[in-house]
Amino acid sequence: MERILSTAYELFSRRSIRDVGVNELIETSGVAKSTFYRHFPSKDDLVLAVLALRDQVWFSGIVAEAQRRSASPEEELLVIFDVFADRLHSGGYKSNMLIKVLMEMAQITPSAT
Numbered sequence: 848m849e850r851i852l853s854t855a856y857e858l859f860s861r862r863s864i865r866d867v868g869v870n871e872l873i874e875t876s877g878v879a880k881s882t883f884y885r886h887f888p889s890k891d892d893l894v895l896a897v898l899a900l901r902d903q904v905w906f907s908g909i910v911a912e913a914q915r916r917s918a919s920p921e922e923e924l925l926v927i928f929d930v931f932a933d934r935l936h937s938g939g940y941k942s943n944m945l946i947k948v949l950m951e952m953a954q955i956t957p958s959a960t
Contacts, residue, residue, distance in 0.1 A: 848886045850876045855897045864894055865951050909934060 854876035858867045869890055873883045887893040912930045917923035 851878055851883060851886060851893070852896060852900055855893055856900055859894075859897055863951055905934075 851872065855867070855872055858872065858875065869883070872893070873880050876883070887896065909927060909930050913923050913927040916930065917926045
């Protein structure tokens with residue numbers, strides 16, 4: 848499961864979710880098709896898992912760093928903005944994957960008018 852998630856995370860971050868097919872994910876991650884579908888019955892299930900991973904990696908790291916830099920919970924609330932700014936300016940930030948997903952879904956979901 849880790850290989851599938853890390854592969855999807857990387858491919859979805861570099862390209863769009865719609866641009867990455869299940870067969871490519873299976874081939875690139877090096878898992879059997881049955882293994883893939885056992886963990887992720889649909890691509891939507893994988894997208895949700897990747898979004899959760901992105902949240903964990905990005906925001907949990909920010910909170911942990913803010914806690915290391917702070918002497919109190921009150922100070923942590925202020926320091927978290929500094930940590931967030933540091934991460935954004937470090938060059939390692941990839942566009943917000945949640946926003947990408949929402950934009951892609953808006954393009955394929957018929958509007959209700």
